[in-house]
Amino acid sequence: MTAQSPNDQTYVGVELCAGSARAALVSAGGEVVARRESAAPPEDPVVQVARLVAELRDASSAQVAAVGIGLPGLVSPATGRVIISSDLPSVMRGDLRAELAKATGLPVTLENDANAGAVGEYAAGAGRGSRDMFYVTIGSGIGGAIIIGGKLWRGASGFAGEFGHITIDPEGVVCVCGNVGCLETVASAPNIVRRTRERLMRDSTSSLSRLGLNKNFTAADIAHEARGGDDFAALMIERTGRYIGTAIATVVNLLNTERVVLGGGVMEAGQLILEPIIREAQRRSFQPNFESTQIVAATLGPDAVPIGAALLARDAT
Numbered sequence: 001m002t003a004q005s006p007n008d009q010t011y012v013g014v015e016l017c018a019g020s021a022r023a024a025l026v027s028a029g030g031e032v033v034a035r036r037e038s039a040a041p042p043e044d045p046v047v048q049v050a051r052l053v054a055e056l057r058d059a060s061s062a063q064v065a066a067v068g069i070g071l072p073g074l075v076s077p078a079t080g081r082v083i084i085s086s087d088l089p090s091v092m093r094g095d096l097r098a099e100l101a102k103a104t105g106l107p108v109t110l111e112n113d114a115n116a117g118a119v120g121e122y123a124a125g126a127g128r129g130s131r132d133m134f135y136v137t138i139g140s141g142i143g144g145a146i147i148i149g150g151k152l153w154r155g156a157s158g159f160a161g162e163f164g165h166i167t168i169d170p171e172g173v174v175c176v177c178g179n180v181g182c183l184e185t186v187a188s189a190p191n192i193v194r195r196t197r198e199r200l201m202r203d204s205t206s207s208l209s210r211l212g213l214n215k216n217f218t219a220a221d222i223a224h225e226a227r228g229g230d231d232f233a234a235l236m237i238e239r240t241g242r243y244i245g246t247a248i249a250t251v252v253n254l255l256n257t258e259r260v261v262l263g264g265g266v267m268e269a270g271q272l273i274l275e276p277i278i279r280e281a282q283r284r285s286f287q288p289n290f291e292s293t294q295i296v297a298a299t300l301g302p303d304a305v306p307i308g309a310a311l312l313a314r315d316a317t
């Protein structure tokens with residue numbers, strides 16, 4: 001009988017969202033072995049995660065060594081507790097890490113979802129091969145994470161990388177964080193819809209847009225119409241890219257990371273959004289910094305957070 005080497009170990013990574021949980025069994029090298037998803041209505045996250053972990057353990061003969069969770073919130077590095085989560089308040093009740101460890105019988109690591117996504121892309125996606133990377137995820141909210149020399153840069157309180165809350169319009173609308181005019185208030189998926197609706201109401205040039213035919217359109221619908229040649233939808237995506245690029249220019253000037261990786265649902269608009277982001281970042285940043293920074297789309301899609309969470313669990317054990 002041969003002893004099992006650490007490389008045979010696997011790790012479960014879970015992305016907890018408001019409406020669902022997505023889990024993957026991940027090898028020590030960052031490859032996905034199996035996936036499970038639970039689209040159940042919001043329930044006790046401990047029950048939900050324990051069930052996904054059990055399903056993934058049944059799916060493979062490999063031994064599971066630890067569980068990593070990526071969630072939309074801030075996790076205190078001192079206590080391991082979730083101290084802020086406006087999207088998923090249930091994770092703030094009690095000591096989630098201890099309860100999950102008890103329910104699964106495995107060591108558990110909790111991490112902010114943007115940080116976990118960054119670790120996933122850095123190890124197994126669009127960040128591979130770079131030394132320093134800035135990661136942005138743009139979806140229902142906007143998150144960011146900094147990796148310097150292969151390590152997450154968490155900052156003094158553990159909450160570095162709050163890219164969505166960079167001020168982009170000092171006279172804009174109030175953000176969930178209390179500030180006025182954060183990037184998130186113009187470029188998150190719900191805010192792209194809000195801006196598009198407002199413009200449809202007041203701008204006669206939008207009257208030809210197909211978006212006016214559908215009352216309940218989403219940011220994905222706007223991207224879809226833009227790809228289909230709808231000029232108004234394309235304009236809204238392009239404007240959004242310019243807002244994001246303005247904020248990226250600040251990051252390029254400040255950190256000069258080798259790579260900036262952009263992920264999240266809004267980036268599914270592809271080149272229609274990536275091109276204005278790069279153009280605006282170039283226009284507004286210091287040239288030597290811009291020229292040494294590659295700005296690219298993420299490649300792991302919905303696997304980024306589960307892979308990153310699993311690898312953070314690997315590194316913690």
Ligand SMILES: [Zn+2]
Pocket residue numbers: 164165175176177178179182184
């Ligand atoms: Zn804010």
